[in-house]
Structure formats: structure tokens, C-alpha cells
Amino acid sequence: MTALLEITDLGFAWPGQPELLDIPSFSLGRGECVFLRGPSGSGKTTLLGLLSGVQTPQRGRVKLLGKDLGKLSARARDRFRVDHTGYVFQQFNLLPFLSVRENVLLPCQFSALRAERACQRHGTLQQAAYNLLMHLKLPESLHERRADSLSIGQQQRVATARALIGQPELVIADEPTSSLDADTRGAFIKLLFGECHAAGASLLFVSHDQSLAPSFDRSLSLVELNRAARMTEI
Numbered sequence: 001m002t003a004l005l006e007i008t009d010l011g012f013a014w015p016g017q018p019e020l021l022d023i024p025s026f027s028l029g030r031g032e033c034v035f036l037r038g039p040s041g042s043g044k045t046t047l048l049g050l051l052s053g054v055q056t057p058q059r060g061r062v063k064l065l066g067k068d069l070g071k072l073s074a075r076a077r078d079r080f081r082v083d084h085t086g087y088v089f090q091q092f093n094l095l096p097f098l099s100v101r102e103n104v105l106l107p108c109q110f111s112a113l114r115a116e117r118a119c120q121r122h123g124t125l126q127q128a129a130y131n132l133l134m135h136l137k138l139p140e141s142l143h144e145r146r147a148d149s150l151s152i153g154q155q156q157r158v159a160t161a162r163a164l165i166g167q168p169e170l171v172i173a174d175e176p177t178s179s180l181d182a183d184t185r186g187a188f189i190k191l192l193f194g195e196c197h198a199a200g201a202s203l204l205f206v207s208h209d210q211s212l213a214p215s216f217d218r219s220l221s222l223v224e225l226n227r228a229a230r231m232t233e234i
């Protein structure tokens, strides 16, 4: 399988703290759906920040689509991130005063590439937002509502539509199911998989809830990947 994302000899420490991550190698294939688990505080969110280029490692390399993120300027890295990565945050991070539709369309304001891909696939941006929201089972009556007037499960699906619009190659989801009950969680994962497959996106899904792992192509433990964690455990 061709690699979409590759990590080599990655080392990272927050200022004034011991090394949190020491990962000799990790790769994610094109179209692959990977589950990454790890206990609270093990560095999952930090790793996602490094993979999307929000943080830069002190050591090693993160390559996305063959491009070494560390070799890009901060500005070029930001652009590359918004063009090629969709992120579903733990707290969803929707803009509360914007409508559901406006939230979904936000990435297209920052990325001409994603706007172009959305139009190619759906005709117009409005239609792209509409189709994604409908696929994610958010009825039309909600599309013009303020994002903060929706339930948690609905907000999470809006956040997912925002991550998927314009077909980024990599979708990162950071504990997106932590505030859902078991039934809603299962239904959400199915929708997420369906949309990632339809868009040909790779999915890196981070959680400490191991019961979700069997649905994925591969399940990994951050503690096993991370030499710094293994050292602390010894």
C-alpha cells in the first residue's frame, strides 16, 4: 500500500518537559483507516498536532504526500495542512455564531484546492455542503441553524462534514466519540467510514475506547509505538 503519511525517528518534548514522543517509525497507507489508542496524557493529541504540522518535532521527519513538513515555512505548512487534512476535534471547535452550512464551508474559504474539488464533485459549494450534511443524516431544516443550537451528536456530524469537505487525503479524528452513548457512537463510526471510503481518504482515529478498534483496518497502541513511553514504563 502506498504511504500517505510517514514518520521517521520523530522526537518531541514540550518546553521544559522530558521527551514525550520518540517514535522510530509509523506509516499510514492511502485509504487506510487506523485506530490509535493510548491512555490519557500519553501524547495522542500532541502526535496529531505533529502529523498535521501544527507543532514541529525537535527531531525526525513527518512526510505527508511525500512532502517533508519540517522543510516547509510556517505559512506553507499551514496551507498544506488546510489543503490536505481534515480534522475532527474532541470538542468539535465549531464557530457557534455561524450556521451549520457556514461551518461546513469554512475550509473552502482557506483552501482554493478544497473549494475546487468540492465544486468538481458536487457542482457548487452549497451543493457540496448540502450533500455531505444529508449523507451524515443532518436534515435540511438544521442547515441554517446556528451551530450551537444543535445537540452534541449533531454538532459532531457537522464537524465531520467540515473535515471531509473538498476531499482532503487525510482525516484526523481526535476522540470524536467521547461524548456519545454506545449506540450513537457505532452509527457515527459507520457514517465516518462510509464518507472516508467514498472520498478515498485515509483516517487516523484516536481514542482510549478500545471497543471501537475491531472496525478499523489496523489498531495500534501509542505506548507501543513510542519508545519514550516504554522507557518510562520500565
Ligand SMILES: Nc1ncnc2c1ncn2[C@@H]1O[C@H](COP(=O)(O)OP(=O)(O)OP(=O)(O)O)[C@@H](O)[C@H]1O
Binding pocket: 014, 015, 020, 038, 039, 040, 041, 042, 043, 044, 045, 046, 047, 208
Ligand atoms: N500546549 C502544551 N504545552 C505544554 N504541555 C502540553 C501541551 N499540550 C499537552 N501537553 C502535555 O503533553 C502531555 C500529553 O498531552 P496530550 O494532550 O497530547 O495527551 P492525550 O493522550 O491526548 O491525552 P487525553 O487522552 O487526556 O486527551 C501531557 O502531559 C500534557 O500536559
